[in-house]
Amino acid sequence: xxxxxxxxxxxxxxxxxxxxxxxxxxxxxxxxxxxxxxxxxxxxxxxxxxxxxxxxxxxxxxxxxxxxxxxxxxxxxxxxxxxxxxxxxxxxxxxxxxxxxxxxxxxxxxxxxxxxxxxxxxxxxxxxxxxxxxxxxxxxxxxxxxxxxxxxxxxxxxxxxxxxxxxxxxxxxxxxxxxxxxxxxxxxxxxxxxxxxxxxxxxxxxxx
Numbered sequence: 001x002x003x004x005x006x007x008x009x010x011x012x013x014x015x016x017x018x019x020x021x022x023x024x025x026x027x028x029x030x031x032x033x034x035x036x037x038x039x040x041x042x043x044x045x046x047x048x049x050x051x052x053x054x055x056x057x058x059x060x061x062x063x064x065x066x067x068x069x070x071x072x073x074x075x076x077x078x079x080x081x082x083x084x085x086x087x088x089x090x091x092x093x094x095x096x097x098x099x100x101x102x103x104x105x106x107x108x109x110x111x112x113x114x115x116x117x118x119x120x121x122x123x124x125x126x127x128x129x130x131x132x133x134x135x136x137x138x139x140x141x142x143x144x145x146x147x148x149x150x151x152x153x154x155x156x157x158x159x160x161x162x163x164x165x166x167x168x169x170x171x172x173x174x175x176x177x178x179x180x181x182x183x184x185x186x187x188x189x190x191x192x193x194x195x196x197x198x199x200x201x202x203x204x205x206x207x208x
Contacts, residue, residue, distance in 0.1 A: 008108040012135050013117040015144035016158040018178045022091055024142065025117040032087045032113070040081065041065040041089035042074050044096060065091065071099035086113060093118035094129040101133050123160035123176070124186045146178030157184040 013024050032039050045067045068074045074096075078088065088107060093100060093116045100116075107114050120135065120143070122128045135141045148155040155178035162175070179185075 006111050008110065008112040008114060009139040010104055010108055010114045010116070010134070010137060011140050011142070012131070012138040013115070013142045013144070014120040014131055014135065016119065016121070016146050016156055016178050017176050019144035019146040019155075021117040021119075021144060024144065025089055025091055025115055028115055029087065029089050037086040037113075038084055039087045039089065040078065040085050041091070042068050042078070043091040045069050046092075046095050065089070071096050071103055074100075075103060082110070082112075087115065088112055089115045089117075091117050093134065094120075094131050096130060098130050098133070100130050101137070104134060105137065119158065121157065123158055125157060125184065148180035148183055149177040150183040151180060153180040153182070155180050157181065159184060 011028070013021050013028075015021055029039050029041060041064065043065045066077060068077065074090075078085070090096075090100070095118075104114050104116065116134055118131045119128045120131045143156075146155040147153075149159075157179045159177045159179040160175065161177060
């Protein structure tokens, strides 16, 4: 693999759920295609909420993507075509391990434009996976906010509804809400938990 003389760039797009991260990633990838740049995109196989072969925003925008199980698999699929690729997108990057960081550095050194989108914090409000380190080495960081579902203020947190303490519970509406600092409850939203339990009872067979 031969590097050109112009270094690449790393652009990180982050924020809570429902803030438009995937939508912004899709927008940048589509603009790159309009500019006749050669684009490839990847996403982890843990996130199959909308499309198996595309990244998708909550607003139903999509862009073709290859699903991979690990950073090693991403590398295996990417490098044979790398001479023909100018822009690399990665969605839901928080689900990859720390090996994504040296890969990003390699791609930058090879003159590639690397776009990575993902959550910066977990449901507990703690740094999520490799995203904080990617933010530290990025050329640009776009940190988006959502709308708090309690008061309508700017939301920077992802509130999990219910009592599960597992780090990864893939889902969207009904499992998570965007919350501002004032209304963020890191470990338990008791009111929402009761609501979910009530919905489960109402939807159970024989209750209608």
